[in-house]
Amino acid sequence: MGNIIITIDGWSSCGKSTLARQLAKALGYVYIDSGAMYRAITLYFLRNHINWADVKQVKSALKEINIDFRFNKITQQSEIYLNDENVEYLIRDLVIAEKVSEIAAIKEIREFAVAQQQQLGANKGIVMDGRDIGTTVFPNAELKIFMTADIAVRVERRYIEMQAKNPNVSIEDVKANLQMRDYIDSNREISPLRKAEDAIEIDNTNININDQLSLALELANKKLQKI
């Protein structure tokens, strides 16, 4: 059987990465978290005090950034490296989440990330999640999924996830951040978050992780039979 490209786009914290990771494992595909790339760039900009309103500074900073994903045999997950440093954990902080959508709206930054994402998918056999994967990065992907869930459920899930790392995070902060990112992500000029016309929507408000995976695997297998 040949390989396909599977894209998973959707709102903040609606389970895209969980599904993408499981799907990739089940199919023996590579999983790429495109949001992690924007988060790693944000980490670099904050650490190095780059003024992202200044195009010159943005362009020269991007020349210093090298991002790659490496498979961790212990956690059995792919992790992101920023200039050879494992930043998988650091980039999940609320400090990064507060700035990432602003930074991800910048043209030069999107071009930089999209070019790498397209290269990573050149041989297919990939599941990539994000906001513009089915619309801009891989408009010809064989299977496009668009995920959504009720805001209350999304906030609760992200709150529990963040509490485990930082007990000082409040549910109000998490909610405000998700709403702000959803607003910026869907209203920006370049590649705004939207459902591709040929994407299949999964609302996982009331679906558990296993049922969600079965549903997506069924969709993937149907596509695989056709190629």
Ligand code: CDP
């Ligand atoms: O996991 P979560 O839903 O919180 O977000 P993420 O996938 O880690 O993405 C973080 C941010 O990166 C998003 O809110 C977007 O601003 C940006 N992003 C984007 O612009 N395009 C993508 N393909 C992926 C993420």
